[in-house]
Amino acid sequence: MRILLVEDTAGLGEAVRDQITDDGHAVDWVQSLRFAENSLQTTPYDLILLDLMLPDGHGLDLLKRLRARRNSTPVIILTARDQVSDRINGLNAGADDYLVKPFDLSELSARVEAVGRRYRGNPNPLIHLGTLEIDLHNHRIRRNDQPVELTAREWALFEGFIQRPGMLLSRQQLEDRLYAFGAEIESNTIEVYVSRLRKKLGRDAIVTVRGMGYRLETHEI
Amino acid sequence: MRILLVEDTAGLGEAVRDQITDDGHAVDWVQSLRFAENSLQTTPYDLILLDLMLPDGHGLDLLKRLRARRNSTPVIILTARDQVSDRINGLNAGADDYLVKPFDLSELSARVEAVGRRYRGNPNPLIHLGTLEIDLHNHRIRRNDQPVELTAREWALFEGFIQRPGMLLSRQQLEDRLYAFGAEIESNTIEVYVSRLRKKLGRDAIVTVRGMGYRLETHEI
DNA sequence: CGGAACCTGACAGCCAGCTGAAGCGGATCA
């Protein structure tokens, strides 16, 4: 999963980031609402860990804006023990879960995995795109009713496209999705994987925008 | 059995959890309706132990919702002595049994086992999957009409697949099923058991999704 | 037409997953 961590306390932030990274997820850590909004506009996240008391405002405002624009990304609130009203308000505002500080890191892992499972366990929205039928949760794709096998990396990349159909995605954005934040990548890996996806999914599935990046074609494939 | 315990009193919850764990069952303990719903959406339980007075609502509401969506998981209600009307309403709402607090732990064990037996004695839905015939309640499997013997762990794992055919199940999900919530497991136990199941049930029964988990193939075995 | 951007076949290294084997502990039976 790709997770956005919004937390302004350095020590806690590091601990949480390390734990979740160890669990095999990609974590982007930001320390203010402003940067959180930036990240949310450029990257599709699977989960948001949200502290409430932030230097430039209250986390619940972010949550409310998110839900107002129909973004249903799961949110887990990180809150101090004495802020009971915050917790209630958080759940009302559309949070999926909360953790009371100080919390155990294994507890954190458990909640994160639980959200992941819930997300995947939901009744299955099938996405139709031309001749493609995509089962996002179960990682299944059929093309003209024939199953298509994608490798882990291929799937990760394709998922990035699927979550923002029709939008222009820069190489950098796609790399960020494949390789946890900060991991540098040389060579033309993205091009190679786009090529592999085209071979498996159809030549016109992904459109090259010269000098800019790629875009998933939403009309015909 | 895998049991969901919904109880918001810390001491009682711990005692019940320990007792049932000692009896050889896997227990997930949650402390509110909200978390109970979460767990129910992600995990198939064999039994639910349900307290009625919960911080975020009344247990009977959960029970009613459960039955409304045709979930027939057995439910035992945990209720205080003076709430007679609750007990009656509970049985009307589809509970299978109730226990009056404070109750003896051995009494609890007895009821749990009783429900387990009743559950298994039910008229038997046979599941057919390719050349396999599965009798879920009685833990019996035939392959090409030949009986197949599974050990306890093998069965627990296979049951996890059977209850969510075709769905992608992560290692974590499968481990959660084999080892009660939170129990850490190292090494490649899941792989070993998948390997054994394949040997007994057919090579193609379980499909590996590299980097993601496993899936029961529902078409041909 | 020349250069830049992009595509893709090929390949070596590596790692996730598979499985046989062995140690261990609980259950069973003499």
Added chain:
DNA sequence: TGATCCGCTTCAGCTGGCTGTCAGGTTCCG
């Protein structure tokens, strides 16, 4: 009580296929 068995878990060696890289080719655009 001691011997034996059986299932559970771990480990290590192996293998196939995934991955990242590069080079040579192709397309695009000024």
